[in-house]
Amino acid sequence: MKKLCWMAIVVAATTLSSWAAQDHSLTNASFESGNFDGWQMFGKHWRTSANMANEKYTDAHSGTMGAVNDVMPVDTDMMQDEWRGLFQSVRAKAGKEYIAGAWIKSMNTSSTESYVELQFLDKAGQVIKFVQSDFVTSDQDFTWVVTPPTEAPQGTESANVRGIVHMIGPVTNDPAYHIFDDFEFKRPEK
Numbered sequence: 001m002k003k004l005c006w007m008a009i010v011v012a013a014t015t016l017s018s019w020a021a022q023d024h025s026l027t028n029a030s031f032e033s034g035n036f037d038g039w040q041m042f043g044k045h046w047r048t049s050a051n052m053a054n055e056k057y058t059d060a061h062s063g064t065m066g067a068v069n070d071v072m073p074v075d076t077d078m079m080q081d082e083w084r085g086l087f088q089s090v091r092a093k094a095g096k097e098y099i100a101g102a103w104i105k106s107m108n109t110s111s112t113e114s115y116v117e118l119q120f121l122d123k124a125g126q127v128i129k130f131v132q133s134d135f136v137t138s139d140q141d142f143t144w145v146v147t148p149p150t151e152a153p154q155g156t157e158s159a160n161v162r163g164i165v166h167m168i169g170p171v172t173n174d175p176a177y178h179i180f181d182d183f184e185f186k187r188p189e190k
């Protein structure tokens with residue numbers, strides 16, 4: 001009986017830690033599930049999409065699916081519509097260097113931009129350091145967009161790998177599209 005109780009505690013602790021931060025590798029980093037399993041989002045108009053009818057319009061860098069954010073001409077409320085993001089939590093260790101990256105494609109970029117952000121969080125879940133990639137500010141085919149290698153500061157317990165879309169001002173005429181695929185979180189290669 002005593003052994004059984006101990007087992008239950010171990011199982012509970014394991015479940016809790018995997019909920020708090022996935023271990024190193026990202027879940028559903030290529031969106032091949034066709035949904036946002038493993039990801040959390042904020043802001044408007046996130047969808048997974050294949051759209052393979054024409055190479056020019058594909059939404060997948062690898063496999064058949066990618067994650068798309070649509071910035072629509074009707075998104076005119078800067079309070080509600082300005083920021084959109086998708087992210088997931090991973091385990092990270094203080095003193096170790098990491099990078100976060102994704103392949104980003106953009107179309108009809110107009111007054112929008114996108115980037116990858118890496119946040120380091122402490123035990124309480126507070127962001128104690130963050131770093132960003134270069135910003136995608138004009139139309140491009142899938143391009144590897146990555147943060148500088150960054151050392152996790154003292155007190156780091158986890159990291160958030162984030163894809164961010166920023167509406168600088170309302171778009172006119174056509175929607176702007178920022179498409180993400182194949183996120184990575186890893187130690188930089190030396």
Ligand SMILES: [Ca+2]
Nearest residue numbers: 030062063065
């Ligand atoms: Ca994919």
